[in-house]
Amino acid sequence: xxxxxxxxxxxxxxxxxxxxxxxxxxxxxxxxxxxxxxxxxxxxxxxxxxxxxxxxxxxxxxxxxxxxxxxxxxxxxxxxxxxxxxxx
Numbered sequence: 001x002x003x004x005x006x007x008x009x010x011x012x013x014x015x016x017x018x019x020x021x022x023x024x025x026x027x028x029x030x031x032x033x034x035x036x037x038x039x040x041x042x043x044x045x046x047x048x049x050x051x052x053x054x055x056x057x058x059x060x061x062x063x064x065x066x067x068x069x070x071x072x073x074x075x076x077x078x079x080x081x082x083x084x085x086x087x088x
């Protein structure tokens with residue numbers, strides 16, 4: 001299972017590629033329309049997985065998602081942030 005948060009242009013494309021490769025992906029976006037079109041999960045916590053990919057629009061979104069998601073990610077899990085934001 002892979003968690004993917006952010007289903008905009010880049011995140012949506014990653015979701016398609018992962019599913020094309022047969023990966024089981026729990027996808028979430030705060031936009032209910034994007035989430036529904038992608039067959040996403042109902043809540044952010046449903047994306048807690050051993051590997052979580054973030055593709056978010058700004059630093060505040062990354063911080064908010066991590067605050068809600070990190071406690072639920074299994075010990076030893078990996079978060080990959082592909083957001084186009086400042087490295088800091």
